[in-house]
Amino acid sequence: MQKLINTATLILALTLVSGCVYKRDLTQGNYITEGMVEQLQPGMNRNQVVGVMGRPLLEAPFDANQWDYIFRLDEAYGGVQQRRVTLTFDGDRLVDVQRRGDFSEDIQLRAQDGAGPAVEGANPMDAMPETQPQTTPRSAPEAGGTLPQGGEPASTELLEP
Numbered sequence: 784m785q786k787l788i789n790t791a792t793l794i795l796a797l798t799l800v801s802g803c804v805y806k807r808d809l810t811q812g813n814y815i816t817e818g819m820v821e822q823l824q825p826g827m828n829r830n831q832v833v834g835v836m837g838r839p840l841l842e843a844p845f846d847a848n849q850w851d852y853i854f855r856l857d858e859a860y861g862g863v864q865q866r867r868v869t870l871t872f873d874g875d876r877l878v879d880v881q882r883r884g885d886f887s888e889d890i891q892l893r894a895q896d897g898a899g900p901a902v903e904g905a906n907p908m909d910a911m912p913e914t915q916p917q918t919t920p921r922s923a924p925e926a927g928g929t930l931p932q933g934g935e936p937a938s939t940e941l942l943e944p
Contacts (some may be wrong), residue, residue, distance in 0.1 A: 806859035812840050813852045815866045817886040823870070827877045832870060839870075848872040854884075 813836065822835045832850070839850035852868040866884035870877060 808859050809857040810855070811857075812854040813837055815852055815854045815868055815886075817888075820868055820880065820882060820886065823877065823880050825877055825879070828875045829872065829877075832877055836868070836870075848874075 815836070819836055823832065827835075836852055840853050841851040843849040843851070848871060850870045850872070852870070854866045856864045858864070864885070866886065867882070869879075869881040869883075871879040871881075
């Protein structure tokens with residue numbers, strides 16, 4: 784009987800814990816907006832395309848004239864959104880733009896608290912204290928001098944014994 788109670792308690796505890804899973808949005812690839820794709824015009828050179836879209840996620844290994852920009856958002860408690868833009872070049876000039884996915888509205892990305900790099904425009908110095916604590920050098924009474932502290936250059940004078 785005791786074994787049955789222990790087993791039932793264990794099963795109940797595992798069932799409760801399995802429901803406590805933290806999920807977060809997972810973004811992959813190049814973020815692509817309708818505005819970015821609208822700026823692409825046939826005849827643009829590769830550098831101009833990189834200026835608008837950034838470097839492509841994929842360059843076809845056997846066809847250097849095709850660049851693929853892929854974006855995928857797997858929402859933690861929602862669906863999956865995907866976009867793909869395939870650019871075709873003739874030499875250095877853009878000749879074709881193909882879109883796949885829903886570009887009717889921009890995908891809203893939620894900030895992940897404490898995860899990843901800082902938000903663009905944020906100043907990393909804001910997290911620093913306003914003033915650094917000042918330290919006073921410790922003296923070495925037996926030698927008659929001072930000991931260097933962190934960040935303070937050591938003197939080249941020899942201490943007399």
